[in-house]
Amino acid sequence: ISLGQESIPLMEAAGRILAHDIFSELDVPSYRRAMMDGFALHAADTMGATNYNPLSLTIIGSVLPGQSFDGEVLRGQAVSIMTGAPIPNGADAVLPAEKVSRDEDKLTVLDEVSPAKHVGRVGEDITAGTKVLPRGRCLRPQDLGVLSSIGTAVVPVARKPRVRLLITG
Numbered sequence: 153i154s155l156g157q158e159s160i161p162l163m164e165a166a167g168r169i170l171a172h173d174i175f176s177e178l179d180v181p182s183y184r185r186a187m188m189d190g191f192a193l194h195a196a197d198t199m200g201a202t203n204y205n206p207l208s209l210t211i212i213g214s215v216l217p218g219q220s221f222d223g224e225v226l227r228g229q230a231v232s233i234m235t236g237a238p239i240p241n242g243a244d245a246v247l248p249a250e251k252v253s254r255d256e257d258k259l260t261v262l263d264e265v266s267p268a269k270h271v272g273r274v275g276e277d278i279t280a281g282t283k284v285l286p287r288g289r290c291l292r293p294q295d296l297g298v299l300s301s302i303g304t305a306v307v308p309v310a311r312k313p314r315v316r317l318l319i320t321g
Contacts, residue, residue, distance in 0.1 A: 155311040162299055165291050168309040174285040176302040179275030184239040187270045191252060191259060192221075192243035193230040195267040207261040211254070215240060230259050239271055246270035278302060 157171035186192065193209060201207040214232035215221040221231055225242035233239070233246060244267045251263035278284060284298055285291075291307070299307060 155313055157308050158311050159306045159308050162296055162305055162307055165299075165307040165309060166293050166296060168291050168307070168312075170285055170287055170289045170291060171308040171310050172287045173283050174299065174302075174304065174307075176278045176280055176282050176284050178302060179280050180278035180301050181272065181276065182274060184274060185272040186233045186235055186237050186239060186246045187272050188246060188248055189234050190232075190246045190248040190270065191230040192225060192233045192240050192246055193265075194225065194227050194243065195245035195265050195269065197227060197230075198245075198247060198261050198264045201261040201264055203262050206253075209259040209261060211257045211259050244268060244271070 160168065191209075191211070192215070197209060198207065209228055209230045212225070212229045212231060213221055213223070215237045216234050217236035220238050221240035223240065225231055225240050230247075231240050231243065239246070245265045246269065247261065247263070247265045248270065251261070251265070253260045253262065278298075278301070284302060285295060289295070291309075
């Protein structure tokens with residue numbers, strides 16, 4: 153017996169049954185992101201750096217999660233970055249904070265980092281077009297988090313059954 157479906161706000165969907173498959177229309181994340189705290193820079197600028205052969209870069213700014221860096225990281229420059237923040241244009245790696253020393257706007261690089269190291273890819277968590285949740289799934293709180301991350305505000309769920317009791321003598 154089909155109960156039909158209804159659309160309800162995401163925040164009311166925990167414990168409800170999905171009426172149809174949910175596909176993501178976007179990539180999550182939609183940007184390259186830092187996978188650890190450190191400095192976004194050109195990996196080539198760190199080649200040969202060691203404790204005995206430190207290299208110097210200029211810090212041109214910082215970026216936090218939920219923000220973006222206006223501008224481009226050029227060779228010889230770095231941007232302070234926190235885990236989850238978007239990688240600035242021009243940068244191709246993140247050098248961990250433990251591998252540097254900082255004095256005002258001067259960064260002393262004490263280790264090498266390879267290109268794309270500590271950089272999360274676009275769509276790394278969810279790729280656009282992917283089935284995220286199947287029809288018939290009983291939605292758990294963590295499922296609501298996934299639905300929120302793909303921009304779902306209204307969820308198609310099976311209607312709740314209505315029960316009536318008829319008491320006869």
